[in-house]
Amino acid sequence: MSTLNLGAIGNCSFSALIDPKGRMIWCCLPRFDGDPVFNALLAGDEDPDEGHFSIVLEDLAETEQHYEPNTAVLVTRLHGASGSLEIVDTAPRFFWRDRIFRPQTLVRRVRPIAGTPRISIRMRPTFAYGTVRPQKTRGSNHVRYVGPDLTLRLSTDAPIDYVLDETFFNLSSPVDIIVGPDETLDGSVANIARDFEERTASYWHNWVSSLALPFEWQEAVIRAAITLKLCTYEPTGAIIAAMTTSIPEAPDSGRNWDYRFCWVRDAFFVVRALNSLGTVQTMENYFRYLMDLVADTDGGHLQPVFGIGRERQLTETILDNFAGYRGMGPVRYGNQAFEHYQHDVYGNVILGAAQIFFDRRIQMKPTVTDFRLLETAGEQAYAVYNTPDAGMWELRSRSRVHTSSSLMCWAACDRLAHIASRLGEAARATQWRERADEIKACILAEAWSEKRKAFVESFGGDTLDASVLLMTEVGFIDPRDPRFVSTVDQLEKALATGPYMLRYEAADDFGKPEVSFNICAFWRLDALARIGRHDEAREIFEALLKTRNPLGMLSEDTHPVTGEMWGNYPQTYSMVGIINGARRLSKPWETVV
Numbered sequence: 001m002s003t004l005n006l007g008a009i010g011n012c013s014f015s016a017l018i019d020p021k022g023r024m025i026w027c028c029l030p031r032f033d034g035d036p037v038f039n040a041l042l043a044g045d046e047d048p049d050e051g052h053f054s055i056v057l058e059d060l061a062e063t064e065q066h067y068e069p070n071t072a073v074l075v076t077r078l079h080g081a082s083g084s085l086e087i088v089d090t091a092p093r094f095f096w097r098d099r100i101f102r103p104q105t106l107v108r109r110v111r112p113i114a115g116t117p118r119i120s121i122r123m124r125p126t127f128a129y130g131t132v133r134p135q136k137t138r139g140s141n142h143v144r145y146v147g148p149d150l151t152l153r154l155s156t157d158a159p160i161d162y163v164l165d166e167t168f169f170n171l172s173s174p175v176d177i178i179v180g181p182d183e184t185l186d187g188s189v190a191n192i193a194r195d196f197e198e199r200t201a202s203y204w205h206n207w208v209s210s211l212a213l214p215f216e217w218q219e220a221v222i223r224a225a226i227t228l229k230l231c232t233y234e235p236t237g238a239i240i241a242a243m244t245t246s247i248p249e250a251p252d253s254g255r256n257w258d259y260r261f262c263w264v265r266d267a268f269f270v271v272r273a274l275n276s277l278g279t280v281q282t283m284e285n286y287f288r289y290l291m292d293l294v295a296d297t298d299g300g301h302l303q304p305v306f307g308i309g310r311e312r313q314l315t316e317t318i319l320d321n322f323a324g325y326r327g328m329g330p331v332r333y334g335n336q337a338f339e340h341y342q343h344d345v346y347g348n349v350i351l352g353a354a355q356i357f358f359d360r361r362i363q364m365k366p367t368v369t370d371f372r373l374l375e376t377a378g379e380q381a382y383a384v385y386n387t388p389d390a391g392m393w394e395l396r397s398r399s400r401v402h403t404s405s406s407l408m409c410w411a412a413c414d415r416l417a418h419i420a421s422r423l424g425e426a427a428r429a430t431q432w433r434e435r436a437d438e439i440k441a442c443i444l445a446e447a448w449s450e451k452r453k454a455f456v457e458s459f460g461g462d463t464l465d466a467s468v469l470l471m472t473e474v475g476f477i478d479p480r481d482p483r484f485v486s487t488v489d490q491l492e493k494a495l496a497t498g499p500y501m502l503r504y505e506a507a508d509d510f511g512k513p514e515v516s517f518n519i520c521a522f523w524r525l526d527a528l529a530r531i532g533r534h535d536e537a538r539e540i541f542e543a544l545l546k547t548r549n550p551l552g553m554l555s556e557d558t559h560p561v562t563g564e565m566w567g568n569y570p571q572t573y574s575m576v577g578i579i580n581g582a583r584r585l586s587k588p589w590e591t592v593v
Contacts, residue, residue: 004565005549007074010230011093011102015243020063022076022087024053032240033260037125044323050124058118071204083115094199105180107196112171120168151182157189212278214586223552224578237289238308239267242568246331249567250515258335259568263305264345268352270572273579299376304342314338340390346381347408354415378416385409385439400458403447404467410439411474454490463506464494466520469527479530499543500560515557522577529584541581
């Protein structure tokens with residue numbers, strides 16, 4: 001049965017997912033939201049005929065998988081009666097000629113580690129979302145897989161006849177494979193593969209060495225940080241929500257969405273988590289992306305999600321040729337959320353940009369002109385803070401004045417007041433502070449339910465929603481405020497099962513949610529720590545870490561009964577929670593060293 005126990009490799013341009021058997025079963029080219037040339041993850045079969053790139057051990061009996069420490073270099077070991085082998089997978093990324101080198105290239109290095117294992121190399125891409133099988137042509141040391149819009153070239157020092165015919169052969173010495181654009185390699189396959197792997201590992205070692213880590217849970221934080229970095233699209237600065245599309249949020253739920261795009265909301269949380277570890281380059285790149293988005297709107301409506309190249313039209317289409325993960329369709333391309341009005345987007349834009357006005361480590365210096373551009377988003381926030389929208393959970397069939405949306409509109413005005421003060425714009429600072437105070441008074445009056453003894457999900461509503469936990473995270477309310485303490489108590493009673501946390505209690509377009517939304521569980525433990533229930537928060541955090549897969553990663557959701565991962569993978573929101581939780585709960589360095 002397919003699972004989400006998958007390793008992720010990537011280079012901030014594209015990525016690939018590899019299962020415990022060493023099969024590459026998901027890879028989109030030429031970028032995250034491109035054609036999934038390896039798509040067996042959504043084929044619905046345990047052993048699909050196509051859509052994968054596999055190194056098959058003839059008598060496979062056991063597997064193991066790990067990352068080289070502090071890198072995105074993945075190692076898979078396969079064991080059988082004939083012998084054992086090791087596959088090292090790399091997406092090259094390193095500095096070359098004073099700039100970052102991140103080609104659309106996969107490197108697979110295969111070597112025997114015991115006995116004489118018999119293997120078959122099976123390169124079976126498809127094109128045009130699984131509807132076109134490639135034409136194959138051969139050279140002396142390569143095979144070309146020709147599609148309508150893309151051609152892949154596999155170069156190897158293995159016998160080409162064996163690759164073309166998928167013939168089993170004895171792996172008596174190492175084999176190297178490079179898959180990438182239809183270009184001739186400038187050197188031997190073995191030398192290039194070794195060089196790319198070693199230089200990529202060195203890049204990641206250097207990147208990790210610059211992280212400001214908490215004392216505890218460092219391994220978990222490092223893996224989360226690398227995973228977040230892998231979800232950034234460096235050419236534009238965009239940050240995807242996840243690498244996959246259409247992994248169901250729950251079994252047979254129909255809640256299958258395409259997450260290979262940039263949600264302004266999710267991206268803000270990624271930037272902030274990486275900033276907290278001392279890596280600010282992602283913020284600089286994302287700031288440029290954000291400012292272009294704001295400029296594109298010319299002071300008008302800002303949609304919640306964009307393509308990674310700032311595409312505005314993400315028309316949602318169902319792909320009938322894919323059965324779906326475990327046969328649980330539909331499989332979707334695109335996301336209808338681009339049509340939504342989600343008013344929290346304005347706050348997330350300004351929150352995502354605010355630090356750059358204060359952080360002296362940043363090389364680029366924002367100007368008053370940048371501030372004026374952000375003010376156009378603030379004007380929209382002030383105009384809509386008490387009007388209905390689809391909310392952060394992207395409800396498709398109803399709109400309300402959602403508390404979380406109004407909260408982020410407050411955050412937009414609050415941060416603009418701070419930025420204006422920083423820039424010496426006293427009159428603007430006063431105006432934005434007055435607007436923030438007006439929104440805050442409205443939220444405190446309209447979102448509090450005396451009946452539920454909690455802040456509720458919408459103005460005048462009576463149902464609970466975990467998103468109100470963000471009130472303390474964005475500085476809206478003192479965590480010791482009795483109203484917030486009571487809200488946390490009521491949310492735990494209604495939404496928590498052990499360490500897990502539902503998003504909300506009301507039914508939505510698909511009925512009542514049945515799985516824990518991982519980021520909500522992390523919001524809960526953050527709130528508990530802030531209100532003084534530190535030991536409980538640590539217990540929950542430790543329990544949540546145990547729900548990660550063997551490689552240390554999380555998807556969007558966890559089933560509270562089975563503990564199984566569901567939803568798109570790896571989910572940036574969830575990995576952010578690991579970083580934030582560790583930083584909130586770790587013992588300080590000063591007390592232990």
